[in-house]
Amino acid sequence: MRFTVEDIDTSEVARRKALYGPLTEVVRELIDATIRTEVDDDTIREVHAQVRAATDRLRARQSDGPFGVRFTNDGDGMAWGNAVIGLRNAIAPPLTIARDPDGTHRSQFVLGAAYEGPPGLVHGGICALVLDQILGMTALAGDKPSFTGTLTLRFRRSTPLGPLRAQARVDRVEGVKTFVVGSLSDADGVTVEAEGVFILPAWARE
Numbered sequence: 254m255r256f257t258v259e260d261i262d263t264s265e266v267a268r269r270k271a272l273y274g275p276l277t278e279v280v281r282e283l284i285d286a287t288i289r290t291e292v293d294d295d296t297i298r299e300v301h302a303q304v305r306a307a308t309d310r311l312r313a314r315q316s317d318g319p320f321g322v323r324f325t326n327d328g329d330g331m332a333w334g335n336a337v338i339g340l341r342n343a344i345a346p347p348l349t350i351a352r353d354p355d356g357t358h359r360s361q362f363v364l365g366a367a368y369e370g371p372p373g374l375v376h377g378g379i380c381a382l383v384l385d386q387i388l389g390m391t392a393l394a395g396d397k398p399s400f401t402g403t404l405t406l407r408f409r410r411s412t413p414l415g416p417l418r419a420q421a422r423v424d425r426v427e428g429v430k431t432f433v434v435g436s437l438s439d440a441d442g443v444t445v446e447a448e449g450v451f452i453l454p455a456w457a458r459e
């Protein structure tokens with residue numbers, strides 16, 4: 254499992270954020286544009302060649318596998334490949350998740366065309382993806398890892414593409430298990446309710 258430490262300071266983290274963040278954002282826009290474009294066939298073929306060339310340039314030097322979850326010496330996490338919050342992951346919406354003083358976690362975000370399931374609606378698996386992340390981050394206590402053991406969703410009504418909110422809070426802790434509840438909402442209220450059991454794995458117990 255790739256939890257690694259990188260010997261870099263905050264200015265280097267800021268430099269990398271400023272470098273990679275805009276690249277990820279333009280690729281995210283490219284995904285949306287690819288779904289929604291109605292330009293002519295020749296333009297599609299030209300853009301295809303340009304994107305192929307850009308991809309080949311990035312591939313000229315790359316890591317062997319996924320990004321992993323990296324930490325600085327100060328313990329700041331860089332989950333930059335994460336599918337929901339990753340700074341370098343263009344398929345991440347991305348979510349910015351804030352923690353209230355009482356431990357509740359919240360996020361406001363927009364899901365566009367790339368997250369469609371039924372027409373105009375968010376794919377159910379994407380709802381699960383977003384809720385797994387926010388419930389999982391809520392379950393974390395200190396530097397202990399916590400893995401989703403069970404995630405239960407109730408889709409109360411369809412979730413429209415567009416602006417959404419998610420929130421989660423710890424319901425209770427029983428030994429190595431943390432029970433978290435949360436929801437996904439649109440402007441009219443809750444669309445999906447979630448309950449999760451997050452577990453401190455045996456290999457991380459003292």
Ligand SMILES: CCCCCCCC(=O)SCCNC(=O)CCNC(=O)[C@H](O)C(C)(C)COP(=O)(O)OP(=O)(O)OC[C@H]1O[C@@H](n2cnc3c(N)ncnc32)[C@H](O)[C@@H]1OP(=O)(O)O
Pocket residue numbers: 332385386389390393399400401402403428429430450452453454455456
């Ligand atoms: C930065 C934050 C990011 C958050 C990202 C979102 C979170 C994720 O996506 S995590 C990835 C998805 N999840 C996984 O891949 C987990 C795969 N499963 C595993 O690794 C293991 O089965 C794991 C860790 C869940 C449990 O294994 P292990 O540590 O051996 O547990 P074990 O010692 O047998 O059981 C401990 C307790 O948990 C319970 N338990 C075990 N598995 C489960 C489960 N799947 N669901 C509910 N309870 C469970 C047991 O009954 C036991 O309870 P009790 O203490 O009352 O007897």
